[in-house]
Amino acid sequence: MKEITSIQNPLIKNIFKLQEKVRERKKQGLFLIEGKREIELAKKGGYEITSLLFLSTVKNDNLLSEFQDVEKILISQEIYDKLAYRNTTEGFLAIAKTKSLSxxxxxxxxxxxxxxxxxxxxxxxxxxxxxxxxxxxxxxxxxxxxxxxxxxxxxxxxxxxxxxxxxxxxxxxxxxxxxxxxxxxxxxxxxxxxxxxxxxxxxxxxxxxxxxxxxxxxxxxxxxxxxxxxxxxxxxxxxxxxxxxxxxxxxxxxxxxxxxx
Missing domain, CATH: 3.40.1280.10 (SPOUT methyltransferase, trefoil knot domain)
Known part of the structure; x- marks a missing residue:
């Protein structure tokens, strides 16, 4: 399990790009999901989750066990606060692959x-x-x-x-x-x-x-x-x-x- 505590980490910087720029989401075929319910719905909807980011306060949550083959990243509260728009998202963020929408x-x-x-x-x-x-x-x-x-x-x-x-x-x-x-x-x-x-x-x-x-x-x-x-x-x-x-x-x-x- 990876742990990231710095906002300057390259992965975190890239997540900010995905969050803010349509061009990056289209180029990389990735986007950010905020919230436990939203992540669960994305999985049910057939979206591929590539990384699951979470706070230490939820490290024993059942959601983590649902994603056996997904990269799991423990992040600091500072990073979470910068990435999350809401304070009611249960400490979870995820990176997922986009769909073709054809x-x-x-x-x-x-x-x-x-x-x-x-x-x-x-x-x-x-x-x-x-x-x-x-x-x-x-x-x-x-x-x-x-x-x-x-x-x-x-x-x-x-x-x-x-x-x-x-x-x-x-x-x-x-x-x-x-x-x-x-x-x-x-x-x-x-x-x-x-x-x-x-x-x-x-x-x-x-x-x-x-x-x-x-x-x-x-x-x-x-x-x-x-x-x-x-x-x-x-x-x-x-x-x-x-x-x-x-x-x-x-x-x-x-x-x-x-x-x-």
Missing amino acids: LSDIKLSKNPLILVAESIEKPGNIGAILRTADAANIDAVLIADAKSDLYNSNIIRSSVGCVFTNQIAIGTSEEIIAFLKEKNIQIFAATLQNSNAYHLENYTKPTAIVVGTEDTGLTKIWRKNATQNINIPMQGMIDSMNVSVAAAILLFEAKRQRNFN
């Missing part, structure tokens, strides 16, 4: 329910969307024209590990539309233009629900290629809501129609 890797059920999120920029919104997708137990989340790196620490943290529990693929809007049409999946685009109230539509067939940013909404390509545009009728003074809230309303209506199967 559309070709997505495995669908016979009657899939998919969420497409176009150009969502804020990591907190992406994390909340992934939590919603996990709660609804849908087939996949497809991120169109991504504005943030999926392995951003803020996304992992705000998703409370649901970045590992969902099937996720990233592509351009054109690629995702082609994928959905090839699979004969109907497309419902959440937009105000030329739309019907969401609860009037039938989501019991293979379905993709598409949501966009609160500021600009979905781009024309989605409105043009949708089977039907849908809206959530608003009864207050504003005409939009948080994208993760909208996604939850739409997904759970689809689940209700499917008798929550």
